[in-house]
Amino acid sequence: MTQLPLSHLKVIDLSRVRAGPTCVKFFGDFGADVIKVERTDGEGDPMGDNRHSSDYVNAQRNKRGITLDLKRPEGVAILKRLVETADVLVENFRPDVKHRLGIDYEVMAAINPRLVYTSISAFGETGPYSSRPGFDLIAQGMGGLMALTGYADRGPMRVGISPADLSAGIFAAMGTMIALLERGVSGKGQWVQTNLLSSQIMLLDYQAMRWLMDKVVPIQRGNDHPQIVPTGVYRASDGYFTLSTVGNDSYFRLCQAIDAPELATDPDFQTAEGRERNRERMNAAIDKATAARTVKQWVDLLNAAGVPAGPIYKLDEMFADPQVKETGIVQTIDHPALGPVEILGQPIKMSRTPPQFRRAPPALGEHTADVLEEIGYTKEEVAALRSGGII
Known part of the structure; x- marks a missing residue:
């Protein structure tokens, strides 16, 4: 079997919901050792309420899972030990949370200067809205998309997917890859940041430029292209x-x-x-x-x-189309409880090192003992941490 192109990387995934997992999915599919860190009670991620749901299975594949209580210093100490040998850490807490927990970039970079620390937020790490909670719909509205979508006599319209979440995750993955390439030259990691709002604005592309250069406020055009007719x-x-x-x-x-x-x-x-x-x-x-x-x-x-x-x-017609089948966008993963499950693959094709879909999403804390022993904890120490509720 050909070695996957990112198999030399270790990625710590502290992210939740959609944007963070979208970023991390690129690394896992192409071979990185992704360690998903969750709360010991399994709470905190609405997608995790049903680990057998189609959404969760698609988002959380190709990861190993551990649990840590990051509100306790012993849990933070374990995370810091993981960071010593990690290449990437991805998080999408609200900006103040990581500082409050003591796991922000400055702290982690002092432990491992080669670490690429990737943050995905709703509105950015600074500014008047940085502490606000935010989800895709909020970014669609504030980012101009809903005022461009639909028909002018029917009010603003939400797009039928989550473009702010998905694009923020894709841009975060791209930024992380750029930082890793730069690290190969400088030997140093850095802090990569993106957010739902600016990612959504970036997707406006030529519509945004109509305002920035031409001072034209585009209007809703329904199914018509705003400028190219018919x-x-x-x-x-x-x-x-x-x-x-x-x-x-x-x-x-x-x-x-x-x-x-x-x-x-x-x-x-x-x-x-x-x-x-x-x-x-x-x-x-x-x-x-x-x-x-x-x-x-x-x-x-x-x-x-x-x-x-x-x-x-x-969607049923789309997946039946012969050209869609030819793209290979649908792949299969073996799930221990569900059996073979079809998932969305990658739109990226590689001639020598294609992505692989090796692991179903982990059960809560499934790999905690293995991961901790790999970084030097003894079986007795792991047992003590478990009995103390740290893991």
């Missing part, structure tokens, strides 16, 4: 499909493919600016032209004509 959702005889045009050539190919030559010659639609100004009339005309054929017919016909188009799947 791009959106259109009606077929048996449902809806998406199509996207970029530039005049693409637009004129669309007109020919849907047998609507009048749209190609209409003076209002000759330029991108004209199509954007007259998007309502244009979309109505395209809907009328596309109502005569099925979704599949239009998807096949438009793609053959060089106009990007696709079906709109429910």
Whole structure:
């Protein structure tokens, strides 16, 4: 078996909920020894209420699990001992909590100057909102996304996933990888920080730039692209499909493919600016032209004509699609209680060292004794710590 690319790394995972596990998942899937640290009572993570849930199984794979009472000095002492030989520590406490517990970056860097200490917070480590609790929905609202999503006459709209959580986790993983690469040159670790709010804002991309450079406040456009027209959702005889045009050539190919030559010659639609100004009339005309054929017919016909188009799947339909299967995004993991379970894999493909899905999520404290003995505790010391409620 090929050695996994991150098998030389030890990662201490103090994170909970979604953003932190999203970050850590990259390291575990590519071979790092991830040690998940939980409270001795198992509380503190709403995702941990049901360790057999689909969400928990997907988020917490490829980890070993230990329990520590970090409110007691003996528990903090164990964590510090773990840090001595760790490469990465990931946490998503509120900023004040790690200082109160005495496990902040300055403390841990003094123990291990090579440590990459990664913090994920709701709003950042400093500033007027730094001590506030925050979750994905709050970041979606404050980060501008809900004011861009949905239809203008129906109020703001939440996106159907957790983009702030997920992007904060991905950016945290990227920042951690950058810090590890830099450590290879300098020999020193550093403090990596990201937060839900700035991650959500980063996802706004060109919409944010419309304000920053052009001082335009984008509005809700429903299924339409804010600037590129026609791009959106259109009606077929048996449902809806998406199509996207970029530039005049693409637009004129669309007109020919849907047998609507009048749209190609209409003076209002000759330029991108004209199509954007007259998007309502244009979309109505395209809907009328596309109502005569099925979704599949239009998807096949438009793609053959060089106009990007696709079906709109429910999740069962999406996972049944042959191209989705070809990507390998669905993988299987063996769970001791549930048996073989399908999970989301990685969208990253590696030609020599692909990810592996080796471990189901650990039971509470499943590997505590093993991990502590690896860092020098005797069996008797482990037993004493257990009887004292430290582990």
